[in-house]
Amino acid sequence: MQGKGLINFFVILISIACLYSLSFTFVTHKVERDAVAYAKGDPVKERAYLDSMATVDVYNLGFAKFSYQYCKERELALGLDLKGGMNVTMEISLKELISNLADNPKDENFKKALDNAEARSKDSQKDFVSLFGEEFKKLNPNGKLATFFANKDNAVNNITSNSSDGDILAFLQKESGSAIDRSFNILRTRIDKFGVTSPNIQRQQGTNRILIELPGVSDEDRVRKLLQGSAKLEFWETYDNSEIFPLLENINRTLASTLKADTKSTSSVTAADTSAKDTTGGRLASLGGNKAAGSDSTKKDSSTVALEQAKNQNPLFAVLSPNIGQGPQGQQMLGQGPVIGYVLQKDTALVNSYFNSAEIKAIIPGNVKLLWSVKPVSKETKMFQLFAVKPTGLNAGPVLTGNVIADARADVDQRTNNPQVEMVMNSEGAREWRKISAAAAAANPKKAIAIVLDNTVYSAPTVQDEIPNGVSSITGNFTFEDTQDLANVLKAGRLPAPAKIVEEAIVGPTLGQAAIDAGINSSVIGLVVVLIFMIFYYNRAGLVANIAVIFNVFFIMGILASLGAVLTLPGIAGIVLTMGTAVDANVLIYERIREEYALGKGVRQAISDGYKHAMPSILDSQITTFLVGLILYIFGTGPILGFATTLLIGIITSLFTAIFITRIIFEWMIKKDMKISVSYPWSDHTMKNANFGFVKNRKKFYAISIALTVISLISVFTKGFSLGVDFSGGRTYTVKYEKAVNLEEVRDHVNGTFGVTSEVKTFGGDNQLRVTTPYLIDQTDDAADKQVLDKLNEGLAKVQNNSYQIVSSQKVGPTIANDIKISAIYSVIFSIIVIALYILIRFRKWQYSVSAAISLAHDAIILLGIFSIFDGILPFSLDLDQHFIAAVLTVLAYSINDTVVVFDRIREYLREHRAKNEPLSHVVNTAINKTLSRTIITSLTVIFVLAVLFVFGGEVIRGFSFAILIGIIFGTYSSIFLAAPIFADLQGDGEEKNTKEIASTERGNLKPAKA
Template sequence: MRNRGFIMFIATLITITSLFNISFSWVSSHIQSKATEYATDQNGEIDHFKKQVYLDSIWTEPVYNLGIVNYTYEEVKNKELSRGLDLQGGMHVTLEVSQKEIIEALAKNIDSGFENALHQAEQLTRENRKSFSQNFFSSLLEINPDNSFSYYFANALNKEKITLSSSNATVVNYVNSEIDGAVDSAYDIIRNRIDKFGVTQPNIQRVKGSNRITLELPGVDNPQRVRNLIQGVAKLEFLEVWSHQDALTHMYKVDTEWTKKYGSKTSSVEKTVDNSLFHGESEDNVAIQETEKDVRSPLQKSISPYSFIYLLSDTSKVNQVLNDESLMSILPSNMKFAWSHKSFTTGQGVNCIELMVLKKGQEAKITGDYIADATQTYGQNNQPVVSMSMNIEGTKKWKKMTSENLGSRIAIVLDNEVYTAPTVQSVIDGGRSEISGDFTIEEAKDLGNVLKAGKLPAPTHIIEEVVVGPSLGDIAQSDGIQSVVIGLSLVLLFMTIYYAKGGWIANAALGLNIVLIFGILAELGAVLTLPGIAGIVLTIGMSIDANVLIFERIREEQKKGISILTSISNGYNRAFSTILDANMTTLFTGIFLYTFGIGPIKGFAVTLIIGILCSFFTSVFVTRLIITALIKKKGNQFQFNFETKFSQRLFRKMNFDFLKKRKLAYFISSGIIVLGLSALAFKGLNKGVDFTGGRTYVVNFNEKVIPSKLESSLIKYVDGKSVEVKTFGNDKTLKITTSYQIENESPESDADVKQRIITGIADFTQLDFSEDAKATSTTFVIPSTSKVGASMADDISISAQKGVLFSLGSIFIYIWFRFRKASFGIGAILALIHDTLIVFGAFGIANLLGAGFEMNQVFIAAVLTIIGYSINDTVVVFDRVREEQSNQWKKTSLDTSINNAINNTLNRTVITSVTTLLVVVVLLIFGGDALRSFAFTLCIGVVAGTYSSIFIAAPLVYDISKKTIKRKFSMA
């Protein structure tokens, strides 16, 4: 074996490095166990706060001593192998930075045509695949063809980049560049906010070529807090407040105009609340009273004579007035309205909220740009507040502003909500101010962090969200580990029974393969997800293939009477090209999965790619190193066998005419495909929320709930829109999916849909919703939620199609290049299409029988994996055909070569399929509900791939080649 010393050095170095990387996970796990033990009481209950206090106390303490270097617990956590949200719970979010607001901010001149173009662009962006800016500029050109784009965007501030004479193309490039810069800025600000939030190992990435940012936040147990943190623009303004009497004078004018427009349309009976709510009168006098035809505008229905305070239930009516441009045009141009950040309850239990009337200029006198620091402290009443200090310029402006407004109110406004509006009692010259607002400590800390990180250049919207509770993460992790252990054990046992001592060597290489995979994942900072574990389990099955190829070649050489060392050398050399081709085609699948995959599919792809590379290295180089070293140490007489009495009897002297049965195989395949696609057409694809968009809720109960009955009950709560309820893992856990309000991706819509689902479940089951981790006899819980917006669903669908098409294209080109004949490439692709159609057909039949499998991202990953697996099988047969055809001493016809190739590789094909099926069936049984459709798809795919490599792919090459030859003769 050449370069034996170098290979041994590389193998040793990689192994030691991998074990070192994995050791941080072992240390972290040990510390977590100690923390759990410390926080567990006598009844076995874990105090999670106490556990966190313990971990915080050792955060900066050395916990891992290697003699020459010490690592603190913080460093250990940063170096351990990261687990995905599906294994430990947490939150995944995809944010979209609003291009509309960025474009509006960049524009100097905004006319009705410009606003119409913005509105039209919003509509088009929902319908086509173009970006908002592309749709905006095409709409603007259509609406205002006479105005150049520079008319709207050129101004003194950007004169170095564009002028009034700039071409439309130059302006478009400028705007797109500014949008790109704004997204980069938003990414940096959100990263700063999350860093201060205190999440361990957050993964924040900007999606290249888009205005999207993805966040993976492990261990998050307060999703709403995260939503507030990442979606708030943090636009801070200090604004003067209109006196109540002055504002009231102008609002009377609005009331008069409103009465003219709408007064006659009001009902004859209106419900009002007496002003005595704020005069301490009796409860009888403050009751809601009915009066004859109250024609006042909602703006005049304040329940306080001293400020504009409204019933919380009336805010939507007041907002209708505030959004009426014809009514607002009556008011002074420097008057704007903003609601208080929080509502309050009066002594009589009435929920109210204050509307502030603010003085606005072109920009606020003081903004968040002048804030030097913001921290959570405590106010005069020992309540949490945010204390702010200003920079030098801000201090001067604050002093001037307070001196000009003695005795008047100044509102501190954040994202158009008034947090506090104190009356100025004296001039403030220290540059300090305070935001109060009935905060919790966490809210005050988050607000301080947001202000320090800076304001976002534009609003962000959550278009995809997944929340996984820690209990579901623990179950998924347990199922995943169980699948790996059982699958690995079965493969190890099988290899030992079939290949004797050779099997032990293959098992050792497989163990090293797993160590390398985990070590490299940790080194790269990759995240191990549940699909990633599935990738490892699949790699266990597929990595055996290379050893099987090598061992079968060695057995062939030994049967010729060749010495053991020569047999080993010939076996490895002859199997090398086949192994290389098989791994390369599977590698293409992994690469395109990574390129086009989103979220957990990327984790699967990373694991698959690393697994392929590691298995190639361990199977081709490490096993040969071990076998050669053993034989040289023991001598040539050392009996190193690669078969047992059991394996000696199998597949001996195979000589079946497979080509003769090809038409029967074509007929059987056609029948299965037609049957499956018919079932699919009848039942439908059952697309998951990944492809349709929607919101999903996993609900835990203490007792069994019948899904069909709950589904029928829930329909009325979502206005008759689509809702699906099915069991998830067991009959006490249900998965509820609805498309209600999927076009509306606002936080308000998210809250509304969730509340409707909760109300519907509560009414049907007579149980209460609880925020606790476990359901009880009187409560139900929602440990996991997810949302995929319509635009995100479209992207996932397009990405899936690209993944499949690019995989097929690259495989065709590679096989054509390697085998020098288009017939091989065409035969391989047709066989892959055959396998894919059978999988889709089986999917349809299973759903027709009530399996309820969803077509989602994980399903597409399984299909792409099947493509890689099937081409692996096919390439092995093709490689033997090429060998048969290139044999100078034994000229054979194509049909004989194909039959010989299939018969000679049948042993390897069946053994590889059996080992792969062992681990896939384990996934199907023990992998949990999250991987059930994935494992089912792989089971069907492995069987279909094995069948097609024998009866479809090579026979198709024969038929295509035969027709090509006939065509050449006819042309001659």
């Protein structure tokens, strides 16, 4: 094997990299097990333990140490369906944004155009701004958009009364994109406040939607309230640190006297705290007036008792580090500016509880407000700044609000070349800003103005001079990303674009744990089935393939961890399927090696030729599968994206392990003179001399396929399907009763309560149901959600003597449901076209391409037909949803995988047999029979794994695994009985055309063969 040393090096390098990536997961799980053992069932103590470990080094590699927080950010995260939590899709209201940009005009045509655009957006793929432009032109053909948008606020964007409609629409497109960016940043900041582990927030490109995943969240009402609240931008005057420090000392003394009575119950120290380094106690305690106690607490080997005593005597300063600087002689002195202290993230909740206690509220003046910084000072220390701002005026509030901002943009200081933010105010704001800035600049020391969004300080720049024209430059220790974020925050105050929840899925932790168990069980059993079968059929070579499969799973998990991917239940299904198909390349190689052995070749030559001859089929089959996975990745969202990611990674790792790792092992075995067997005596002759008349009997199979296709189409167009909520819109709830229930009884109660026909199906056992209702489908606000839930509970509660719980829910608005449905249709059609084009390019004959496309369409239609015919008959969900589309695309990938292997053998035989003048039908039939063993073995392997997934994978993906299982069966059938025979018919009459003519076509020259 060429380059064996280099390949060995890569195998070792990739193995080390994967082990390194997965090691963070092992470390965090150990810390979390320690937390559970320490807390003994108390979730508050468990959370406190983990918070205290955030900055503690828990992973020591010798050359580097990593904190728990660092490891947690790099562990293999679990998705909602495995961990429980909340999945939300937010939609930015561009209707309100456009109205705000036009100063909310009263013009009826303008408002009607917005309403019509909103109605059309539910079914159209065009963006909202374009729809608004079309509707306005319909209602007012001679009207000009500039009439509404040429105002003083938009003048900074060169919008005048002479601007064309095209200019206005371009401006609106730009502003809508900017509004989505601003909302994204605001939502991201709000999410950080939840304290969620491994949150995921991403823009859905090309839309005005933002996808948010919050694993572990249980307070759904709080999430909805915080995510949908309007952004509140304000400018506040600030206090200087020296003005507030006496107040902090007073708070510290008051807390100490209050806590003195019961230090045990109110101590902020946990066992985890004492194991961490106390970096603030001594210095802070001495400032608080108890030098001896403070100094004692900072000794490296101080006892736990001394540390407890110090923190009880100085409870505030034990966790809050005042703003202290160095004086001219090196002595400590109070720092200047609006920052009054620094607190570790893990201690911010404790400090808040101090400030909110009745005793401390009584001593904090009404004209002092304490606010946190939006970001930590550094990511490593997780230290947040505390600011003191001054309520002013009659309303005791900010000096200015965000509606005075006309524009803000990230810029560069021309003198220093450092990033800065340029802020432009409207005329009203400029007048006020002049007075405010003059007073702040005249103060000694100069005052800072805090820029506050949602009660969080984004920046607090010190005012250097009076600003007369409302144009300000904000400088500081900024990165370019910081200035972009701050500019977005400033613009958010002027252009409020409300974000509404249009899709929502809530998974309870109980369902999450059940999904984890199902996923692990199916993965382990699937792996065992594959390993046993390979050894059972391929003898010692099967053991080599098994080593490659284990490496493959290890590489997949390592790469997922290194990419920061989230592991979902469909992702686990992808891994299980990859295990089933990882042996495909090995099967191709082993079947070829067996053929080479049959020709009398020695071990080394047989193995070498087996790898060489199998390579074209391996590459063609895996590339087509990869293309389908890529399309699934592009069009898919949420869990389907996780499935596609796993599938793509699995294809790459399968190729690497099957081609290189098995070859390395074979080379080592040859070097050690070990016997290499690729079969047992009984399996060596399996289908070896197969000579079935596939082409001869093709018309019978055509008739069977046509009949099945017609039946499927009739059912599709007459009976139709049950659409999942992500295709139809509405709300879906998974309900679990304590005891088995009568399905009809529950359905009658629910339908009677809602007043509309809702779908009620069993979901798993007799005590678990899935309820899908279109009730209030067009309303997605919180009030509608509550009304639907109340109605549902009213209906469910009518079942006598049987308690229940709603373990998960999902909400999808009609607009997003339509978008998902259209994307799904496009993805299937696009997949078939891409595969056909690849085969056309690769095989250079349209007959291959067309026969493959027909075969794929046949598989997709029959799968649709089965889901239509058996919906409501089989005891599990056969809804058409995103999971089903993923299943269809997977089926197409594996179907074309088999087809391409047969096509490769046909192409090979056409070249080899061109001198024999054999009929094309004979060559095609021989190719099918020669690859029959590989096709059946690979399909059986996949079917075994899918059967395991179907039985043990859990109810959540039972329909998904059933679709792939049935699809693989029909995909195998179409590869053998349809694709190759159709190619023969398209190429000629299927019987008489000889190989000389075909072979010359394969080489690019078409000419009549001589008689």
